[in-house]
Amino acid sequence: MNKLNSNPLYRFFVPKSLRTRIWKNYLQKKILSHYESSKDEEIQDLIKNIRKNGLKIISNKLTRDYNQEEINVSYDEKRKMKFVKFNNNKKIYFKKNWSKSRIQKAFNQLLIEQDKNSPHRYLSSDFDVDEETVVADIGCAEANFSLDIVDRVKHIYLFETNNVWDKPLKSTFEKYKNKVTIVNKKFSNKDSSNTINGIKFLNDKGVNFIKIDVDGYEDEVMTNIEEMIKKTKKMKIALCTYHAQADYNKYSKMLKSYGYEVTHSKGYMIFYWDKNLKFPYLRRGLIRAKK
Secondary structure, three states: OHHHHOOHHHHHHOOHHHHHHHHHHHHHHHHHHHHOOOOOHHHHHHHHHHHHHOOOOOOOOOOOOOOHHHOOEEEEOOOOEEEEEEOOOEEEEOOOOOOHHHHHHHHHHHHHHOOOOOOOOOOEOOEOOOOOOEEEEEOOOOOHHHHHHHHHOOEEEEEOOOHHHHHHHHHHOHHHOOOEEEEOOEEEOOOOOOEEEHHHHHHHHOOOEEEEOOOOOHHHHHHHHHHHHHHOOOOEEEEEOOOOOOHHHHHHHHHHHOOOEEEEOOOOEOOOOOOOOOOOOOEOOEEEEEO
16 A cells, blocks of 8 residues: 555546545554554554544544534734634634635644643643743744743744744734744754754753654754753753654654653554555654653
């Protein structure tokens, strides 16, 4: 099936929606067949929910049901942009060209990702932020994570290289200009017109909490800041590990060797957008590391 996914003729003649449905059905059969007798409670929960609701990227049982049709999308006449009220009437703005239904779907997924039982949840009861926390949100997109915590931290630096998020982010954090800085540059090992020396920046700004979710470019970011996170004496890192099969084991081992206490989020993710996804199919969503 992996070879078929990469076949140019298959990709040309078969619509993406149908290819995705075929791929998900294939993965569901493989996962159910292999794990149906597993004694692992997390996997049992996953299998039960797949049988009930079908295969999803986040298939484990959450604290509640989420329905995108219940998401209320409003329109800001002044900015000519759509937004959704979020967490005590904060407003989170979206790309101008996004339709109401697309925003509903995207925002609903954000809520699912940060459910307390979600494998994509960044924080936990013993891995949290406080008034002394300086955050680097690397790969922030619409920045729901940072908007959620902005009132509880000292400062946030938002990193997003996709410039289409620039106006939505400025609108979302307009009231927090003194606490939030938007950086439209790519993390690198040098300063240039479109890159920033990651280690120098994090050290200069006193960053002590790094969130990394960069759609498969986690390795590039980690390589650029490795020396800094190795030498620093106090740091928390929330690192997404579901984009690549080897990332969880690789970075758990690395961070432990640098003196970090490493844990993972609850459950597993099934990242079916990776068309090379293969056994064991299940991936830990993210690492929480601190020292």
